[in-house]
Amino acid sequence: MIGPLTIYFFSGTGNARNVAHWFAGVATDKTIPAETIDIAKIDRKKILPPPPGSLVGFISPTHGFNYPPAMMYFIFRFPKSNGNRVFLMNTRAGMKLSKWFLPGLSGIALWLSALVLFLKGYSIVGLRSIDLPSNWISFHPGLKEKVVASMYERCKGITVKFAGKILDGKKVYTAFRDIIQDILITPVSIGYFFIGRFILAKSFYATDACDKCNICIDNCPVKAILTVDNRPFWSYRCESCMRCMNNCPKRAIETAHGYIIGIMCLLNMGIMIWFWQWVGRFITIPAGNGWAQAGVNITGWALTFLVMVISYRLFHYLLRIPVIRQLFYYTSVTRYKFWRRYRPSRKMISQLP
Numbered sequence: 001m002i003g004p005l006t007i008y009f010f011s012g013t014g015n016a017r018n019v020a021h022w023f024a025g026v027a028t029d030k031t032i033p034a035e036t037i038d039i040a041k042i043d044r045k046k047i048l049p050p051p052p053g054s055l056v057g058f059i060s061p062t063h064g065f066n067y068p069p070a071m072m073y074f075i076f077r078f079p080k081s082n083g084n085r086v087f088l089m090n091t092r093a094g095m096k097l098s099k100w101f102l103p104g105l106s107g108i109a110l111w112l113s114a115l116v117l118f119l120k121g122y123s124i125v126g127l128r129s130i131d132l133p134s135n136w137i138s139f140h141p142g143l144k145e146k147v148v149a150s151m152y153e154r155c156k157g158i159t160v161k162f163a164g165k166i167l168d169g170k171k172v173y174t175a176f177r178d179i180i181q182d183i184l185i186t187p188v189s190i191g192y193f194f195i196g197r198f199i200l201a202k203s204f205y206a207t208d209a210c211d212k213c214n215i216c217i218d219n220c221p222v223k224a225i226l227t228v229d230n231r232p233f234w235s236y237r238c239e240s241c242m243r244c245m246n247n248c249p250k251r252a253i254e255t256a257h258g259y260i261i262g263i264m265c266l267l268n269m270g271i272m273i274w275f276w277q278w279v280g281r282f283i284t285i286p287a288g289n290g291w292a293q294a295g296v297n298i299t300g301w302a303l304t305f306l307v308m309v310i311s312y313r314l315f316h317y318l319l320r321i322p323v324i325r326q327l328f329y330y331t332s333v334t335r336y337k338f339w340r341r342y343r344p345s346r347k348m349i350s351q352l353p
């Protein structure tokens with residue numbers, strides 16, 4: 001008999017939370033005591049070791065081909081095992097083309113966390129990705145409600161089957177099917193961790209439609225939104241989980257595509273060229289030397305990061321000026337009506353079998 005079940009989950013827009021609840025529902029049906037814990041609502045530093053014999057689960061979205069830092073750091077700090085069994089799941093950016101369901105890409109999400117938990121003494125009994133609708137609406141419009149519902153129905157069935165096997169004491173490693181593509185994408189997941197996520201975190205802004213209700217500030221799972229100049233300001237704590245943008249009741253949060261493209265052009269066509277010409281006046285970078293090239297790359301990324309930090313402050317300051325605000329608004333593709341927001345409604349989920 002499997003012992004009590006504790007599932008720790010992190011979720012931006014609800015997909016991972018629903019998977020956690022579906023899994024726990026199967027445990028309850030089998031009369032196994034089950035608890036789901038949202039790691040954003042607890043003191044992550046005060047977790048006690050799981051009782052001997054208990055089953056532990058971690059469920060989180062995939063961000064940049066890895067678990068988001070909030071979940072990663074949680075697992076890194078998680079207490080050592082008392083010989084417990086553990087399973088890991090990630091929700092990914094599923095899509096639907098005609099009647100075909102397309103999978104997302106996990107990268108190192110499950111593998112890195114599984115390795116850390118294995119080294120802490122846990123026995124890994126399950127690894128499974130779940131392809132729920134993509135919530136990354138900075139890049140594409142949210143999927144249609146009908147499509148979302150059909151993906152939910154499919155994924156609930158997959159989760160229930162997986163949970164049944166794990167709770168019957170079996171081992172299920174479905175994630176191994178994707179291991180080659182997951183390993184190949186590792187350099188991108190590293191790039192996203194060190195730089196990509198910071199650029200994305202600085203792509204949000206609130207338009208004139210914002211009525212300062214503070215819902216985004218109060219509901220951010222990592223408390224990343226501050227009030228600066230009497231308007232929301234996205235700090236570097238932001239995990240780009242998309243909760244704020246998808247849930248703003250006034251649809252006032254946009255992704256500043258015009259600003260991001262402008263900064264990238266300025267960096268690549270102006271600042272970088274000027275910077276390396278200036279450096280060239282003092283030192284000569286030897287061609288074909290690997291270390292020198294690595295130094296150039298690291299310096300390039302550091303400069304990009306610095307420019308992003310300064311320019312977002314400037315961008316936020318410029319938003320005070322109505323004409324500039326309009327300029328950024330009209331260069332944000334997320335403002336168009338057809339650019340749907342993503343929000344799996346509770347009503348839709350409870351209608352599912």
Ligand SMILES: Cc1cc2nc3c(=O)[nH]c(=O)nc-3n(C[C@H](O)[C@H](O)[C@H](O)COP(=O)(O)O)c2cc1C
Nearest residue numbers: 012013014015016061062064065092093104105135
């Ligand atoms: C910033 C960001 C990065 C993402 N990166 C990936 C990714 O690398 N691979 C993938 O399959 N899905 C990716 N997604 C999609 C989400 O993982 C997916 O929609 C997930 O189900 C959302 O779960 P949640 O509703 O619990 O937040 C990304 C989404 C966001 C917002």
Ligand code: SF4
Nearest residue numbers: 210211213214216248
């Ligand atoms: S939730 Fe929307 S309307 Fe409310 S403060 Fe945030 S951006 Fe403004």
Ligand code: SF4
Nearest residue numbers: 220238239241242244
């Ligand atoms: S600021 Fe928005 S996108 Fe960033 S972590 Fe908070 S809710 Fe998520």
